[in-house]
Amino acid sequence: QNVKIDDHRKRVLEDLALAEPAVLEAQRGVKNIKKQHLTELRSMSTPPATVQMTLESVCILLGYDVSSWRDVQLIIRKDDFIFNIVNFDCERQVTLELRQYMEETYLSRPDYNFNSADRASKACGPLLQWVQAQVRYSIVLDQVGPLREDMLVLEEESRPVSYTHLTLPT
Numbered sequence: 001q002n003v004k005i006d007d008h009r010k011r012v013l014e015d016l017a018l019a020e021p022a023v024l025e026a027q028r029g030v031k032n033i034k035k036q037h038l039t040e041l042r043s044m045s046t047p048p049a050t051v052q053m054t055l056e057s058v059c060i061l062l063g064y065d066v067s068s069w070r071d072v073q074l075i076i077r078k079d080d081f082i083f084n085i086v087n088f089d090c091e092r093q094v095t096l097e098l099r100q101y102m103e104e105t106y107l108s109r110p111d112y113n114f115n116s117a118d119r120a121s122k123a124c125g126p127l128l129q130w131v132q133a134q135v136r137y138s139i140v141l142d143q144v145g146p147l148r149e150d151m152l153v154l155e156e157e158s159r160p161v162s163y164t165h166l167t168l169p170t
Contacts, residue, residue, distance in 0.1 A: 012143045019133070019140040023090070026133035029126030030085050037123035042077050044069075050111065050120040054128045057106045058085065061131055063093060085130060094138040102135050 041051065052069055059066045059075045062084055066072050075081065106112045114132075118125025 012140065015140045016144060019137045022133040023137045026126065026130040027086050030082060030130050033082065033123045033126055037121060038076070038082070041121055041123050042073065044073075048120045050116050051124055053106065053109075053112065054117045054120075054124040054131075057102065057112075057131045058127050061094070061098070061102060061134060062088070085127070088134065090134050090137050091141055094134060096142070099135055099138045102131065107132065107135060 041047070041055065044051065047055075047069060052072065055072045055076060056066055059072055062075070064071070064075050066075070112128070114125050114129055117128040
C-alpha cells in the first residue's frame with residue numbers, strides 16, 4: 001500500500017510542479033496587460049466572438065453570472081477587474097461543478113486557444129491562459145486532497161504509540 005501511495009504522491013507532486021508555475025505565469029501575463037488593450041475591450045460594442053467567449057469565461061470563473069456582452073462589459077469596466085484575477089484563490093473559488101462547466105463550455109472548444117484569443121486582442125491571450133491555468137490547477141488540487149488524507153492516515157498508523165500521557169496507578 002505504501003508503494004502505491006508513494007507512486008500516486010510522486011505523480012501528483014509532478015502535476016503540481018507543472019500547474020503552479022503555469023498559474024504564476026498566467027498571473028504575470030494578466031498583470032502585464034496594457035491599459036490601452038483593456039480600454040479597447042471595454043469600449044467594444046460588438047466584440048469578435050473570440051473576445052466575447054474569452055471574457056465571458058473569465059467572468060464566469062471569477063464567479064459572475066453573465067448572459068450577455070453587456071453583463072461582461074459591466075464586470076470588465078470595474079476598477080478591481082484585474083485585481084480580482086491576480087488575487088484569485090483557485091482552491092476556494094473553483095468548485096467541481098464550475099470546473100466541469102468551464103471544461104465543457106470553453107476549454108473543450110477547438111477555437112478556445114491562446115493564438116486565436118491573442119490575435120483577437122492582446123489582452124485576451126493572457127486572460128485565456130489564466131482561465132486554462134486555473135482550471136488545470138483545480139484538477140491537480142482535487143488530486144492532492146485525497147493524497148493529503150492518505151498521507152495523514154499513513155503517518156498516524158506509522159507513529160509509535162506513546163504512553164507518556166498515561167498516569168500509572170501508584
